[in-house]
Amino acid sequence: MTETPKAASPIEEGSPPFIRLFGRYLRDQGLPVTSQREAVAKVVFTSEEHLSVDDIEHALRLSGERIGKATIYRTLDLLVRSRLVEEHDFGEGFKRYEHRLSNQPVHEHLICVECATVTEFESDELYRIENRVRGEHGFMPVRHRLEIYGLCRSCQEAGVQLTTEGLICPIEII
Amino acid sequence: MTETPKAASPIEEGSPPFIRLFGRYLRDQGLPVTSQREAVAKVVFTSEEHLSVDDIEHALRLSGERIGKATIYRTLDLLVRSRLVEEHDFGEGFKRYEHRLSNQPVHEHLICVECATVTEFESDELYRIENRVRGEHGFMPVRHRLEIYGLCRSCQEAGVQLTTEGLICPIEII
DNA sequence: CTCAGTGCAAACCGTTTGCAGAACG
DNA sequence: CGTTCTGCAAACGGTTTGCACTGAG
Numbered sequence: 001m002t003e004t005p006k007a008a009s010p011i012e013e014g015s016p017p018f019i020r021l022f023g024r025y026l027r028d029q030g031l032p033v034t035s036q037r038e039a040v041a042k043v044v045f046t047s048e049e050h051l052s053v054d055d056i057e058h059a060l061r062l063s064g065e066r067i068g069k070a071t072i073y074r075t076l077d078l079l080v081r082s083r084l085v086e087e088h089d090f091g092e093g094f095k096r097y098e099h100r101l102s103n104q105p106v107h108e109h110l111i112c113v114e115c116a117t118v119t120e121f122e123s124d125e126l127y128r129i130e131n132r133v134r135g136e137h138g139f140m141p142v143r144h145r146l147e148i149y150g151l152c153r154s155c156q157e158a159g160v161q162l163t164t165e166g167l168i169c170p171i172e173i174i
Numbered sequence: 175m176t177e178t179p180k181a182a183s184p185i186e187e188g189s190p191p192f193i194r195l196f197g198r199y200l201r202d203q204g205l206p207v208t209s210q211r212e213a214v215a216k217v218v219f220t221s222e223e224h225l226s227v228d229d230i231e232h233a234l235r236l237s238g239e240r241i242g243k244a245t246i247y248r249t250l251d252l253l254v255r256s257r258l259v260e261e262h263d264f265g266e267g268f269k270r271y272e273h274r275l276s277n278q279p280v281h282e283h284l285i286c287v288e289c290a291t292v293t294e295f296e297s298d299e300l301y302r303i304e305n306r307v308r309g310e311h312g313f314m315p316v317r318h319r320l321e322i323y324g325l326c327r328s329c330q331e332a333g334v335q336l337t338t339e340g341l342i343c344p345i346e347i348i
Numbered sequence: 349c350t351c352a353g354t355g356c357a358a359a360c361c362g363t364t365t366g367c368a369g370a371a372c373g
Numbered sequence: 374c375g376t377t378c379t380g381c382a383a384a385c386g387g388t389t390t391g392c393a394c395t396g397a398g
Contacts, residue, residue: 025341032352032397053387068355073388082341091263093363094387110313119311125299130322137293138327139284142336146320148304153312162316165203165255206372206377227362242380247363267388268362 018045018084018101025082039065040075044085050096050118090118090147112152114160119152192219192258192275199256213239214249218259224270224292264292264321286326288334293326 022041026033043059044051051059053072060067076097079085088096090111108126110119123146130141151160196215200207217233218225225233227246234241250271253259262270264285282300284293297320304315325334 021341028341029339034353034397036354066355069387070356070389071354074353081339084341089263089265110307110311112313113316119313121307121311123303123306125303125306129297129299129320132297132299133284133295133322137284137295138330139286139293139322140325140330141322142287142324144320144322146303146318148307148313148315148318150316151314156312156314208372208378210379240380243362244364244381245379248378 016042016045018099022079022082022084025084026078031078036065036067036071037075037078039063039067040072041079044076044079044097045099045101047099050088050090050098052094052096054094056097090116092116108146108148110152111147111149112155113149113162114151114155117152190216190219192273196253196256196258199258200252205252210239210241210245211249211252213237213241214246215253218250218253218271219273219275221273224262224264224272226268226270228268230271266290282320282322284326285321285323286329287323287336288325288329291326 019038019041022037022045023033026037039060040056043056043063047055047059049055053069053076056072056076057067057069060072076085076087079097079099080087084100086098086100088098088109090096090109107120107122110121111117112119126144126146130144133139133141151162193212193215196211196219197207200211213234214230217230217237221229221233223229227243227250230246230250231241231243234246250259250261253271253273254261258274260272260274262272262283264270264283281294281296284295285291286293300318300320304318307313307315325336
């Protein structure tokens with residue numbers, strides 16, 4: 001903080017590697033590298049959470065940046081296109097974003113329906129599923145989405161019960 | 175059509191079994207059984223597609239029914255609660271609905287990113303995944319969502335290519 | 349200097365809600 | 374007959390877009 005030479009210059013030597021990657025992408029595409037884009041990228045790459053746009057806006061505000069929502073959306077679009085960031089929809093009515101530079105290159109999500117905590121896990125079985133699908137259906141998988149909803153350990157230990165109001169085994173009782 | 179005794183009466187003897195099931199659910203819940211609810215249920219149970227609300231509205235219009243969108247949404251909510259119908263979000267910006275009275279009780283979806291065709295497939299591997307997750311993470315699965323996006327056979331045969339614009343293997347090139 | 353980016357506010361669009369009148373039970 | 378439903382239209386909320394201004398290259 002004391003030796004940083006002021007530098008309003010965006011995405012240059014001082015930047016962390018993942019942000020430089022985004023700069024590379026932008027240059028590759030012939031797009032300007034702006035301080036706003038850097039700021040949004042920094043928030044996303046710095047966090048290990050699944051961030052909503054509001055989360056990102058809030059984080060930016062905390063660090064003194066004042067960036068419009070539209071710019072955040074537009075930058076996220078670029079980040080997703082660059083494949084540095086992944087977009088998720090956990091059925092909350094809005095999207096979440098997660099950078100792809102973690103130690104878990106490919107992973108799926110466990111989502112607690114009680115406390116909304118998201119846990120990540122890996123699954124080789126999915127490769128088997130994709131191979132099977134390729135063979136049996138002639139379908140070429142490109143990407144997938146596997147989310148398992150249920151109760152996380154701590155909610156179970158807290159004694160949370162799930163209520164079922166629907167018809168049970170409807171087929172049988174016709 | 176000729177012998178039907180006019181009957182504006184909703185969800186009674188003449189109705190197909192799955193619609194009677196919905197009537198049973200409504201009565202169990204102490205809710206009125208209305209002709210609108212019957213009409214919406216009939217459209218959903220009659221189709222083997224993944225219907226959007228617009229699809230349903232359109233089908234109702236074709237059969238002469240004039241039912242407001244709000245009522246369709248409200249009825250779908252009841253159908254989902256009753257567990258007779260499943261709600262899907264294939265990332266199109268709106269929901270789709272599919273009844274659960276088919277021959278494939280539990281199935282996953284293959285979604286063609288080119289032509290948007292949805293194919294269903296079953297996967298025992300998923301049970302294995304859920305069991306593993308139960309053991310390794312203490313997570314109790316309740317429901318899941320597995321969607322594989324890619325190219326269906328006919329789009330591949332039609333020579334469709336997917337364009338990749340993002341950075342390839344970003345981690346390596348820092 | 350030029351072209352794209354930014355910020356604001358308005359538009360969008362699927363979905364939800366409030367309310368007066370109609371229907372179920 | 375009271376309670377719930379229906380239909381309309383307005384509200385909602387996340388996301389997108391149009392446009393004048395700013396800034397990157």
